[in-house]
Amino acid sequence: MRTLKNKNKNKINIVTLGCSKNTVDSEYLIAQLAGNSFEVVHNSSDRSAGTVIINTCGFIREAKEESINTILDFVHAKKAGIIDRLFVFGCLAERYITELRDEIPEVDSFFGVKNLKDIVKAIGGDFRDSLLGDRIITTPSHYAYIKISEGCNRHCSFCAIPLIRGKHISEPVEKLVEQARKSAAGGVRELIVVAQDSTYYGLDLYKKRRIADLLNRLSEVPGIEWIRLHYAYPASFPDDLIYAIRDNPKICKYLDIPFQHISDGVLGKMRRGITGKETYSFIERIRKEIPSLALRTTIMVGHPGETEKAFNELKQFVEDIRFERLGVFPYSAEEGTFSALNFKDSISNVRKMERADEIMSIQNRISGEMNSAKKHRRMKVIIDRIENGFVIGRSEHDSPEIDQEILIEKTGTDPCPGDFTEIEIIDTDDYDLYARISKPE
Numbered sequence: 001m002r003t004l005k006n007k008n009k010n011k012i013n014i015v016t017l018g019c020s021k022n023t024v025d026s027e028y029l030i031a032q033l034a035g036n037s038f039e040v041v042h043n044s045s046d047r048s049a050g051t052v053i054i055n056t057c058g059f060i061r062e063a064k065e066e067s068i069n070t071i072l073d074f075v076h077a078k079k080a081g082i083i084d085r086l087f088v089f090g091c092l093a094e095r096y097i098t099e100l101r102d103e104i105p106e107v108d109s110f111f112g113v114k115n116l117k118d119i120v121k122a123i124g125g126d127f128r129d130s131l132l133g134d135r136i137i138t139t140p141s142h143y144a145y146i147k148i149s150e151g152c153n154r155h156c157s158f159c160a161i162p163l164i165r166g167k168h169i170s171e172p173v174e175k176l177v178e179q180a181r182k183s184a185a186g187g188v189r190e191l192i193v194v195a196q197d198s199t200y201y202g203l204d205l206y207k208k209r210r211i212a213d214l215l216n217r218l219s220e221v222p223g224i225e226w227i228r229l230h231y232a233y234p235a236s237f238p239d240d241l242i243y244a245i246r247d248n249p250k251i252c253k254y255l256d257i258p259f260q261h262i263s264d265g266v267l268g269k270m271r272r273g274i275t276g277k278e279t280y281s282f283i284e285r286i287r288k289e290i291p292s293l294a295l296r297t298t299i300m301v302g303h304p305g306e307t308e309k310a311f312n313e314l315k316q317f318v319e320d321i322r323f324e325r326l327g328v329f330p331y332s333a334e335e336g337t338f339s340a341l342n343f344k345d346s347i348s349n350v351r352k353m354e355r356a357d358e359i360m361s362i363q364n365r366i367s368g369e370m371n372s373a374k375k376h377r378r379m380k381v382i383i384d385r386i387e388n389g390f391v392i393g394r395s396e397h398d399s400p401e402i403d404q405e406i407l408i409e410k411t412g413t414d415p416c417p418g419d420f421t422e423i424e425i426i427d428t429d430d431y432d433l434y435a436r437i438s439k440p441e
């Protein structure tokens with residue numbers, strides 16, 4: 001029974017789930033809604049907003065469960081009269097719109113990933129062409145994600161993203177440079193480049209890979225000090241990107257390349273277009289060319305074909321390479337994907353989770369050892385925030401939200417968020433570093 005009627009229909013809470021690419025989509029939507037004089041809050045726990053819009057993720061089972069649970073939480077809030085209107089968009093809605101409409105009729109409307117115009121209209125606003133490309137960033141004002149393309153042309157057999165987001169479409173270089181200019185004018189110092197497959201950038205639009213060229217162009221934008229690249233694909237990796245990272249001081253010595261696996265049997269079934277041997281020599285090469293590189297990867301465990309022998313190869317790979325940063329997730333058979341249609345999902349969820357834990361315990365040790373070796377080192381950091389008596393910073397080897405942080409002692413004359421400063425590491429643990437502001441030598 002609805003007991004309360006929320007009066008604040010003009011206040012909208014946008015709740016973003018999933019990856020940084022979703023964050024960017026929400027930021028475009030916020031710009032449109034703010035341009036229509038709505039008051040917009042993001043991921044707010046304050047329940048005074050009468051309208052809630054959830055931007056969902058549909059990548060793997062855990063992400064889908066989180067999206068459904070979040071929708072159901074707000075359905076309860078709507079039933080209790082705490083909110084008036086509930087809208088859902090993003091990857092989960094794109095994939096399962098018919099089922100969701102049937103199963104959760106309390107949601108006012110569901111929209112796919114490309115329906116910003118319809119969402120704005122449903123809220124009671126007008127989509128403004130004059131605001132196309134405008135975003136209101138939801139991250140701290142000194143860094144911003146920049147989404148350089150939409151969709152993916154790869155055929156990784158486990159992945160539903162191409163089914164949800166469609167073919168790869170690159171944004172023109174000039175538009176991205178303009179976006180970077182606007183961000184820098186608003187105080188952004190670090191750009192975090194994201195895409196489904198960032199190394200494919202340009203092939204559709206310019207008939208050649210232009211990711212290196214793009215990063216170099218972004219680095220020329222006044223005010224931008226750091227650029228970091230996520231989601232590079234290991235096969236057909238462009239040489240000029242290696243040289244751009246090596247030679248351009250504004251491009252962070254950081255690369256996020258999801259390798260997923262190392263066993264040839266699994267890589268073949270995953271349709272990754274690269275063998276285990278090629279993977280090892282590729283990593284050897286980029287580490288040789290860029291000696292100070294921090295390599296981040298993502299590993300998938302439990303894909304069909306991952307025998308105990310294949311899993312042991314994977315563990316050996318993690319031991320051998322000693323990735324600076326690593327994330328792992330268990331395979332889930334996603335409807336419509338090549339893997340789901342062609343292979344039996346025969347490894348139990350319990351075994352998948354055990355394998356994920358085994359990989360992470362190897363990585364915890366490696367990360368702890370690597371951090372210990374950093375004691376007494378000096379490095380440049382960007383300050384993210386002040387929290388719990390510490391100034392919190394990050395090195396060029398760490399991306400916000402997913403990588404480790406540096407907890408810096410306060411002195412009374414501390415740097416502010418967005419400042420760059422030199423620090424000295426004084427203590428370490430597996431996933432964090434402790435430091436003091438470095439005094440000039």
Ligand code: SF4
Nearest residue numbers: 152154156159161196
């Ligand atoms: S590169 Fe592969 S895993 Fe990444 S989005 Fe494209 S198909 Fe999915």
